Amino acid sequence: MNTLDRKFMRRALALARNAIGLASPNPSVGCVIARNDKIVGEGWHEYLARDHAEVRALADAADHARGATAYVTLEPCAHFGRTPPCASALIEAGVRRVVVAQLDPNPLVCGKGISRMQAAGIDVEVGPLHLEAARIIEPFACHVTTGLPLVVGKVGMSMDGRIAAAGNPGGWITSEESREFSQELRLQLDAVLVGIGTVLADDPRLSYRGKRPKARPLWAVVLDSRLRTPVSSRLLHAGAASRILIFCRPEASKVRRRALEAEGAEILPVEYAPHGLNLKQILRELGKRGVLGLLVEGGSEVHWSFLSENLVDKFFLVTAPILLGGDGAVPAVGGAGYESAAAAPRFRIRRTFHSGPDLVLEAYPSYSRSILSPWRSDVTP
Numbered sequence: 001m002n003t004l005d006r007k008f009m010r011r012a013l014a015l016a017r018n019a020i021g022l023a024s025p026n027p028s029v030g031c032v033i034a035r036n037d038k039i040v041g042e043g044w045h046e047y048l049a050r051d052h053a054e055v056r057a058l059a060d061a062a063d064h065a066r067g068a069t070a071y072v073t074l075e076p077c078a079h080f081g082r083t084p085p086c087a088s089a090l091i092e093a094g095v096r097r098v099v100v101a102q103l104d105p106n107p108l109v110c111g112k113g114i115s116r117m118q119a120a121g122i123d124v125e126v127g128p129l130h131l132e133a134a135r136i137i138e139p140f141a142c143h144v145t146t147g148l149p150l151v152v153g154k155v156g157m158s159m160d161g162r163i164a165a166a167g168n169p170g171g172w173i174t175s176e177e178s179r180e181f182s183q184e185l186r187l188q189l190d191a192v193l194v195g196i197g198t199v200l201a202d203d204p205r206l207s208y209r210g211k212r213p214k215a216r217p218l219w220a221v222v223l224d225s226r227l228r229t230p231v232s233s234r235l236l237h238a239g240a241a242s243r244i245l246i247f248c249r250p251e252a253s254k255v256r257r258r259a260l261e262a263e264g265a266e267i268l269p270v271e272y273a274p275h276g277l278n279l280k281q282i283l284r285e286l287g288k289r290g291v292l293g294l295l296v297e298g299g300s301e302v303h304w305s306f307l308s309e310n311l312v313d314k315f316f317l318v319t320a321p322i323l324l325g326g327d328g329a330v331p332a333v334g335g336a337g338y339e340s341a342a343a344a345p346r347f348r349i350r351r352t353f354h355s356g357p358d359l360v361l362e363a364y365p366s367y368s369r370s371i372l373s374p375w376r377s378d379v380t381p
Contacts, residue, residue: 005099008032008039008071009129013101015044015053016073016136021187021214022046025290027074027104027140031057033095035068048215052077054086058093066094073133075104075126078112087113090122097123101133105141105371131379134371139189139293141371142313148287149294150370153303153315154185156358157332158324163300166328174320177356181318182297183210189293191219191245191286195302196228199235207238217243219291223277223302225249227256227267236263245289247282275335276305283311304335310345313368317361348374 015030031053033041041061076086142150156174206220347363
């Protein structure tokens with residue numbers, strides 16, 4: 001990959017990032033058309049606009065596409081979906097060369113777009129900056145291969161691993177910058193989940209309030225086995241920006257159910273597992289609704305529930321530079337805990353970065369299903 005290739009692919013990646021929050025349930029993709037070392041066309045995918053990134057870039061390039069090189073962050077599709085195949089569009093436009101950052105994990109596509117273009121005589125190169133491209137499609141890759149959302153845990157805590165002081169469960173521990181980071185995660189993902197304890201203690205809105213546009217309303221998901229969510233809760237009054245889904249036990253009060261449904265919530269009874277609501281069934285239900293990525297924000301018991309069943313694909317640990325102490329302070333992860341250090345799952349850290357004064361660790365457990373898991377043999381740690 002030469003210097004110009006890297007430059008144009010980085011531009012395509014920047015375009016793909018423009019699509020985050022606008023492309024779901026499709027992947028975020030960017031495309032650049034370059035000819036004679038100059039960009040002649042650009043495009044990215046927005047679900048509501050239908051056309052894929054390649055088609056928009058070709059339209060932007062017009063006749064300049066013939067004999068040009070296309071830089072695409074994700075393999076062009078080779079099948080008919082909502083639109084015709086992009087691989088065919090590139091062939092018909094007379095593109096001479098295509099550089100692809102990441103193969104499409106979708107079984108309907110994977111390798112087929114490459115083969116179709118090569119059969120038409122196009123020179124195809126695959127793999128440049130593939131980790132950057134994989135990061136952009138991480139939720140999509142999980143959903144399209146498993147039918148389930150990518151599960152992303154996130155906890156804001158003190159340096160001694162506490163999310164609330166013993167005598168005062170309210171108040172922020174992490175910084176304003178970390179709260180903005182939480183909104184970035186809500187932009188990237190399709191749903192945010194908390195337990196009823198968090199609803200009762202904090203009365204969260206569970207809405208997306210970031211600066212960038214988000215096309216699909218965020219699903220606000222609550223684990224509430226006995227339907228104790230107050231009808232006055234702020235999450236029920238967030239307007240069209242959120243959709244509310246409350247999971248409960250089958251025997252939960254029908255009176256409470258009707259009251260919450262009257263406020264716009266969707267109530268879905270699920271089986272009760274030995275330690276709480278059946279999380280695997282919940283993930284299947286979210287997957288059916290096109291949720292590509294799920295952000296689990298807590299609380300303490302909810303984090304334990306997901307971790308204890310090996311259902312977290314990655315975890316963001318946001319650590320504020322404070323110590324809370326106290327036997328009664330609330331731990332980041334509660335529940336029964338593991339019997340020993342040997343029994344606990346092992347994580348690998350992919351990234352560390354600062355969010356204001358806070359330190360953020362992006363950690364993947366050994367059982368992660370993510371395309372970016374550093375435990376995979378085909379992914380660089």
